[in-house]
Amino acid sequence: MNGNRDAQPKGTLLEVDDLRVTFPTRTGLVQAVRGVSFSLGRERLGIVGESGSGKSQTGRAIMGLTPPQAEVSAKKLSFDGIDLLSISPRQRRALRGNRIAMILQDPKYSLDPVMTIGRQIVETLRTHEKVSKAEARERALEMLRAVQIRDPARVFDLHPHEVSGGMGQRAMIAMMLIAGPELMIADEPTSALDVTVQLDVLNILDRLVAERGMGLIFISHDLRLVSSFCDRVVVMYAGKVVEQLKASELRDARHPYTRGLLNCMPRIGFERHPLPVLDRKPEWAA
């Protein structure tokens, strides 16, 4: 259902057409992503779905992080005119972390535990740009300041276990932004954080994405959060896109899955006992 796909604002950064990700298992092939299509300009796109909907595998396929045993195919998967499926692993590596970056869910697992935060940020920068050590340090400190870390010089020398989850996620954002990517994929960037910290991190991400004119893919299970943060929302179910719509028009969502997902969450001030539950129809996955 691509009924309300819009004309792309300010040129297309990423084009995905009929993306498929297939995993071999003992019982045969499992298609985690089954023909996903969308395009992205310099805007914020949300991908929403429940566990197993293929939302993370979609993000990973764009990033080039699909496990080696799985197979990725697409009619088109291009980033700024570059065909991501035909370039060499070396070229892909040059893009990764440089022009396309990814923020993962839990800083506890996605940061290197035996390396200081500063060194990890400097490493990212020096992998992609020729800069002196002193300059790299300067830029890393500046980046830490940009993610609103109050005492960047102190945090620079800390190990990931010495900082809180919110701080770790800010460091992760700093690391991902330092090479100045044009496309950022954020896979559940705030799900591991407390609600109050969640908003701080989202505010930082929001400001930096707007300032730098990046394209953002925000992957999340939280439809309400995504719609308050993104310009457009893609809703996935069982590896397929069931609906694409403007975040502002979420209330007019037509697909029963989208509507059900919106409806089933308890909300403060809206008493409903029992809560409406999703009545999953087999044809949604067809």
Place this chain on the structure above:
Amino acid sequence: MTAAIAIDGLEVVFDRFRALKGVNLEVREGESYGLVGESGSGKSTLLRAITGLAPVASGAITVNGKALGKTRDKAFYRDVQMVFQDPYGSLHPRQTVDRLLQEPLAIHGISDGEKRIERALDEVGLGKGFRFRYAHQLSGGQRQRVAIARALILEPSILLLDEPTSALDASVQAEVLNLLEEVRRRRKLTFLMVSHDLAIITHMCERLMVMQDGEAVETLTASQLIGHRVSEDYTRNLLRASEGFVRV
């Protein structure tokens, strides 16, 4: 009305870290009571202290009029049951659902197991077909249903719920919350429920306590919270955060 759970000046200390700093709480019989707060606020520690899973340094806990000592007797565990957050971690991976449900019956020497297992499975909406399956053959929501069945099988009067739906998808969460409400109504249970999600707590509970850094920030009724009639800034912040992202 008597208190199902009464807690007075409870202190929990891990080495030198004070996880709970003199908390008072009273949960009435048949009531559903919520504990909210961010991670590290001590809300789960409070539940664990009641069951004897956390080291109580000082303070008194009374359950159904009986003061708890250093150890809990069997009758206590029959009366108070707990459902944990992560159904992937709280069910034994090498035991069938049947075996999992036998365990509490064996411990308490209950003879009409057959009937109880069937009834418990039926009550949580699983049916007989699930009885001889392993946890890994079930989805997250089904596992949490098994965990609830295991808690109900001893016919307790108090259920301690530690973030029972935060590991589940939104649509499955709705099903489990509905199930919990239904069993509470049917069995007239007392709930003490922990969650970081204000919306879930206001949906499930009549009264709640907001916690931060091991202390109670304030005690509210659900309708006070819904009407934003709160007095502490911390609670106000939580409320704002639960309304989602607003571009500034």
